[in-house]
Amino acid sequence: MTADGFSLPRLWAMIVKEFIQMRRDRLTFAMMVGIPLMQLVLFGFAINSDPKHLPTAVVDADHSPEGRTLIAAMQASRYFAITAAPETDTEADRLLATGAVQFLVRIPAGFSQQLRRGDRPALLVEADATDPAATSGAVATLTVLARDALIPDLTGPLASLAPKPPPFDLRVHRRYNPETSTQYNIVPGLMGVVLTMTMVMMTALAVTRERERGTLETLLVMPLHPAEVMLGKIIPYIAVGYIQVAIILLAARWVFAVPLAGGLGLLTGASILFIATNLAIGYTFSTIARNQMQAMQMGFFYFLPSILLSGFMFPFRGMPGWAQVVGECLPLTHFLRIIRGVMLKGNGLADSAVELGILGLTLLLTTAVALRRYRRTLD
Amino acid sequence: MNTAIAVSGLTKRFGSKTVVDRLTMTVPAGQIVGFLGPNGSGKTTTLRMLCGLLTPDAGNGTCLDLDIRCQAAEIKRQIGYMTQKFSFYEDLSIAENLDFVARVHGLPDRRNLVMVTLDRLGLSERRTQLAGELSGGWKQRLALAACILHRPRLLLLDEPTAGVDPKARRAFWENIHDLAADGMTVLVSTHYMDEAERCHAIAYIAYGQLLAQGTVQDVIASAGLTTFTVRTTGDNHHTLNTLTTALRKAPGVDLVAAFGAALHVGGADRSALLAAIAPWRTDPALIWQDDQPTLEDVFIHLMARSQDQYAAPTGNRP
Numbered sequence A: 001m002t003a004d005g006f007s008l009p010r011l012w013a014m015i016v017k018e019f020i021q022m023r024r025d026r027l028t029f030a031m032m033v034g035i036p037l038m039q040l041v042l043f044g045f046a047i048n049s050d051p052k053h054l055p056t057a058v059v060d061a062d063h064s065p066e067g068r069t070l071i072a073a074m075q076a077s078r079y080f081a082i083t084a085a086p087e088t089d090t091e092a093d094r095l096l097a098t099g100a101v102q103f104l105v106r107i108p109a110g111f112s113q114q115l116r117r118g119d120r121p122a123l124l125v126e127a128d129a130t131d132p133a134a135t136s137g138a139v140a141t142l143t144v145l146a147r148d149a150l151i152p153d154l155t156g157p158l159a160s161l162a163p164k165p166p167p168f169d170l171r172v173h174r175r176y177n178p179e180t181s182t183q184y185n186i187v188p189g190l191m192g193v194v195l196t197m198t199m200v201m202m203t204a205l206a207v208t209r210e211r212e213r214g215t216l217e218t219l220l221v222m223p224l225h226p227a228e229v230m231l232g233k234i235i236p237y238i239a240v241g242y243i244q245v246a247i248i249l250l251a252a253r254w255v256f257a258v259p260l261a262g263g264l265g266l267l268t269g270a271s272i273l274f275i276a277t278n279l280a281i282g283y284t285f286s287t288i289a290r291n292q293m294q295a296m297q298m299g300f301f302y303f304l305p306s307i308l309l310s311g312f313m314f315p316f317r318g319m320p321g322w323a324q325v326v327g328e329c330l331p332l333t334h335f336l337r338i339i340r341g342v343m344l345k346g347n348g349l350a351d352s353a354v355e356l357g358i359l360g361l362t363l364l365l366t367t368a369v370a371l372r373r374y375r376r377t378l379d
Numbered sequence B: 001m002n003t004a005i006a007v008s009g010l011t012k013r014f015g016s017k018t019v020v021d022r023l024t025m026t027v028p029a030g031q032i033v034g035f036l037g038p039n040g041s042g043k044t045t046t047l048r049m050l051c052g053l054l055t056p057d058a059g060n061g062t063c064l065d066l067d068i069r070c071q072a073a074e075i076k077r078q079i080g081y082m083t084q085k086f087s088f089y090e091d092l093s094i095a096e097n098l099d100f101v102a103r104v105h106g107l108p109d110r111r112n113l114v115m116v117t118l119d120r121l122g123l124s125e126r127r128t129q130l131a132g133e134l135s136g137g138w139k140q141r142l143a144l145a146a147c148i149l150h151r152p153r154l155l156l157l158d159e160p161t162a163g164v165d166p167k168a169r170r171a172f173w174e175n176i177h178d179l180a181a182d183g184m185t186v187l188v189s190t191h192y193m194d195e196a197e198r199c200h201a202i203a204y205i206a207y208g209q210l211l212a213q214g215t216v217q218d219v220i221a222s223a224g225l226t227t228f229t230v231r232t233t234g235d236n237h238h239t240l241n242t243l244t245t246a247l248r249k250a251p252g253v254d255l256v257a258a259f260g261a262a263l264h265v266g267g268a269d270r271s272a273l274l275a276a277i278a279p280w281r282t283d284p285a286l287i288w289q290d291d292q293p294t295l296e297d298v299f300i301h302l303m304a305r306s307q308d309q310y311a312a313p314t315g316n317r318p
Ligand SMILES: Nc1ncnc2c1ncn2[C@@H]1O[C@H](COP(=O)(O)OP(=O)(O)OP(=O)(O)O)[C@@H](O)[C@H]1O
Pocket: B014, B019, B037, B038, B039, B040, B041, B042, B043, B044, B045, B046, B084
């Protein structure tokens, strides 16, 4: 038996120790369960990138049936909620300026007359575009909505004004998420974000905590192999990570009604691989940082691009080239593709193989770096 | 094997500061060797190099016939190292700490071993108490128990009895002697003179350099110190105080220390010392007595001397 070789009983000793310590650290343990729940509430319920029922003011100077049809159609689209009908333009402008309304629709006097004459009257819609995301969905529906709403009115002599149908039939199928529910996109993504945030942080503190408390000296003077220490610190947190996955999956199913199109087995396997990758990255941080504060900062430094450039917050294809390159280097990007693929598209193992391979490679690489960086001495 | 530790030229620098300077030392197997020296002299650093926790910048050596540079992993299995600062897990209970150590060393019959150890420590009832909640002295006892759990052949102890009460200290030393009788070698750093006198041999280090090594008698004799004890007739404290002040400045007097109503006066150069104290020996209020220097006299003298050397520009500063 060599002193330097890997030994399972010693690994087990580390795992048991870490589990006990984790159990004693009630607050951290509570956070582990609390963070996914809090994030679910924040992101799942509070964030909606396609908001409906936006307050809208209508200045109707025309008072015609066409105008009323249009307003009715806007309300029917659920994007607009007519909350004010100001009499004057100044009053209308003030409503928009104060943010009381998101949209201002002006139906000019003589709109219906001009429409009937075929003069292509202007229908002015002013949007408060300080937050483009909030208005884009509503604006996109407007053109279609106005056309469809007014066509039935163009009968008899006006029929010639009705736009001609295009020579082809354009059909857009919103596949995998027909109602374009934000939650379908967010809830699976949230799993990746929560795991990135908590798992990296947990192991980032692992070695630095031992160093700061002085216990590293005991650990180093015992015949422990670096791989035993590393795995001993990672394995208990895989269990914790999986508890988080379970919480989010249950919430996805029963609270947000996100379908699970693919297999649970693949989902579990991919999650465990992703958890292990994050833990290995955090552990690598803790072999580089000198103290817990530094480790924490490294964790944040990693978390920020992960959440911004992985395609969780903003559409991946909308990012500039360099940002996509950075994004490709982040494990979260690949996990999001796997998880959304499996949950929404029903992807199988073959569809996810490339992304799984990238995650696996990242895990191997970071493990190698961590084992190289792990110092067996105090100097 | 009859030497447990043999190192030569061991050197460690932190930045530009040489903390251990060309240290050469041997510790025979089965002996208890006391490691003494002032604060910051490099005792902890030396012990850490011996057990592979620090890499020496120069020098080499063996621990239990294993090379300290390239066989550190093998050394770690066979030694017990008790750190100066408590370094077991404060958020684990007493029993869990022992259990962890036993598992890591792969000790057979683990549960029983932990139970027996707890019994011997007298900690059986408090086995579930967190180590962090123990008093300082009890922490020391727990740490020692954890260090000898795997029956190491060499024990490195860094101030193991700091803050331990006299009764426990005596029990501790009896324990150490029992272990040595069974063939364990012990290198123990301490600041207590009485503990130094309980060792088979001592090594004295100051400013990273080994200044003396051998049995207590050898070390005292090799210092070549001449000492006198001075007492006053009646309670003439005043005279003693003036004497102290005067002798501190006198050339040839290296050492003036008060012990209650008596004064220890010593010097390395016997004739210079005699010359310095000559005017006072005729004082009828003082009783002069030829005396043996104590270990403490020797250490304080060594410390003062090496301080002078260290401060001198010709000193071996890096
Ligand atoms: N990691 C380190 N980095 C820089 N300097 C250090 C380090 N460790 C120790 N030193 C310095 O080395 C010197 C020797 O320290 P060491 O702890 O070996 O002394 P010691 O003899 O054990 O002292 P004490 O009796 O107070 O325990 C001190 O001056 C200390 O400041």
